[in-house]
Amino acid sequence: MIAKTRQIANIRHLTNSLPTVRYVDPEYVYLAITNARCSQGESYVKVGDKVKMGQVIGLRKGPFFEQPIHSTVSGEVVDIVKKFHRSGKLTEFLQIKNDHQNTFDESIKERSDEEIAKLTREDFVEITKNCSLVGLGGSSFPTYIKFQTTDPIDTICINGVECEPYISADHRLIMEHPRRIIQGCLYALQAFKAKRVVICIKKKYQDLFDTLTAELTRFEGAPVFVKRVGNYYPQGWEIEMIKTGLGIKVPAGVLPAKLGVMVFNVSTIAGLWRAIKWNEPVMKRNFTCTGDGIKTPTNFRIRVGTSLKEIIDYCGGYTDDSENKVLILGGPMMGANLVRDDAVITKTCTSCIILNEKKEVEEPCVRCGSCVYSCPAGLQPVQIMNAVKNNDKETIKTKLNIKACILCGMCSYTCTSKIHLTDYCRKAKKMAQ
Numbered sequence: 069m070i071a072k073t074r075q076i077a078n079i080r081h082l083t084n085s086l087p088t089v090r091y092v093d094p095e096y097v098y099l100a101i102t103n104a105r106c107s108q109g110e111s112y113v114k115v116g117d118k119v120k121m122g123q124v125i126g127l128r129k130g131p132f133f134e135q136p137i138h139s140t141v142s143g144e145v146v147d148i149v150k151k152f153h154r155s156g157k158l159t160e161f162l163q164i165k166n167d168h169q170n171t172f173d174e175s176i177k178e179r180s181d182e183e184i185a186k187l188t189r190e191d192f193v194e195i196t197k198n199c200s201l202v203g204l205g206g207s208s209f210p211t212y213i214k215f216q217t218t219d220p221i222d223t224i225c226i227n228g229v230e231c232e233p234y235i236s237a238d239h240r241l242i243m244e245h246p247r248r249i250i251q252g253c254l255y256a257l258q259a260f261k262a263k264r265v266v267i268c269i270k271k272k273y274q275d276l277f278d279t280l281t282a283e284l285t286r287f288e289g290a291p292v293f294v295k296r297v298g299n300y301y302p303q304g305w306e307i308e309m310i311k312t313g314l315g316i317k318v319p320a321g322v323l324p325a326k327l328g329v330m331v332f333n334v335s336t337i338a339g340l341w342r343a344i345k346w347n348e349p350v351m352k353r354n355f356t357c358t359g360d361g362i363k364t365p366t367n368f369r370i371r372v373g374t375s376l377k378e379i380i381d382y383c384g385g386y387t388d389d390s391e392n393k394v395l396i397l398g399g400p401m402m403g404a405n406l407v408r409d410d411a412v413i414t415k416t417c418t419s420c421i422i423l424n425e426k427k428e429v430e431e432p433c434v435r436c437g438s439c440v441y442s443c444p445a446g447l448q449p450v451q452i453m454n455a456v457k458n459n460d461k462e463t464i465k466t467k468l469n470i471k472a473c474i475l476c477g478m479c480s481y482t483c484t485s486k487i488h489l490t491d492y493c494r495k496a497k498k499m500a501q
């Protein structure tokens with residue numbers, strides 16, 4: 069049923085205009101005790117314990133930070149099971165049976181506008197840390213660390229570009245909740261004492277531009293601006309977005325904060341709104357399930373911890389079962405192939421692309437240079453491939469600047485010989501560690 073090979077197809081089921089379906093009541097949710105950023109973790113609950121929505125039920129520990137684990141339903145802990153995490157590792161998950169009562173933990177309560185106005189940067193650090201807010205565009209970088217920067221921030225840049233093809237989770241979020249996004253921008257503005265917020269969206273999405281500009285009329289005088297940037301990939305790469313959106317060139321190896329710029333994904337800024345206004349951790353997220361391999365591509369608002377299998381079933385299941393499917397968690401360019409469809413949707417999963425497999429045979433490199441010309445980071449993917457094949461760690465470490473690779477997938481996409489160059493880049497990154 070599920071093939072391993074990566075594939076980009078011409079998906080015709082575009083979901084941009086489809087309203088979000090709220091799929092927030094699964095029978096069970098699965099919450100990982102560890103993840104890719106936090107290799108250690110502990111559970112505060114045991115099988116049989118009753119839990120509430122938003123209750124802290126464990127703690128993940130990474131080398132530099134910790135992340136509380138929150139229950140995303142109210143119900144009962146029924147098991148600790150091993151499942152594959154999106155990172156590909158077999159991981160322990162707390163399995164919680166939903167009682168469908170949506171009983172909130174007492175910690176989730178509204179802050180008045182007066183209380184919010186008094187919040188300091190330190191309060192923002194504390195709240196986002198306790199709410200376990202991370203980069204919801206997929207980076208999973210802890211948001212509280214961004215609030216800890218000591219660099220003066222002049223401009224906050226919101227990434228609403230969603231540049232990977234066929235994903236529309238952020239698109240629908242902006243269309244359906246522009247006020248939360250703008251309010252979240254104003255909270256970030258307050259925390260950093262910044263001068264302006266620039267929300268970047270693709271030029272071609274007139275509907276997003278109209279929605280945001282109409283909503284901004286309610287916030288008269290707010291220094292929040294909408295900037296239309298390129299329609300190409302990887303326009304959403306923060307370095308590229310800062311260049312086209314703000315006209316600032318960020319040199320390689322320099323953090324945008326050093327130039328007075330702080331970037332948040334649009335989903336993260338909506339998560340910031342929830343954290344500040346309601347003291348609410350990330351319990352639900354927007355998620356797109358699309359591709360020519362499922363019957364009804366759909367945009368969802370889902371409960372974090374929902375099984376992907378349930379989402380696929382909701383979409384009517386797979387198209388023609390006789391064809392092998394390719395499942396990609398994330399976008400078709402940067403996402404990770406899944407070998408099974410019982411993965412768990414974590415808070416940083418934006419989408420799943422399900423394709424009918426089209427067999428492509430790799431051919432030898434013809435030295436056309438397409439991969440080199442297309443690399444946005446100015447690297448030499450073909451040389452990276454050769455060094456990996458030769459197990460030449462020294463060259464990878466010292467000459468090929470593999471750290472600058474953003475695993476964007478462009479080299480694989482443009483390769484004349486259909487070589488999976490990005491896989492070699494991934495291997496090279498591991499070899500360089």
Ligand code: SF4
Nearest residue numbers: 443473474476477479
């Ligand atoms: S994945 Fe390929 S194209 Fe993208 S940055 Fe890395 S080497 Fe360059």
Ligand code: SF4
Nearest residue numbers: 433434436437439483
């Ligand atoms: S694009 Fe493919 S065929 Fe062309 S130089 Fe790069 S690896 Fe070789």
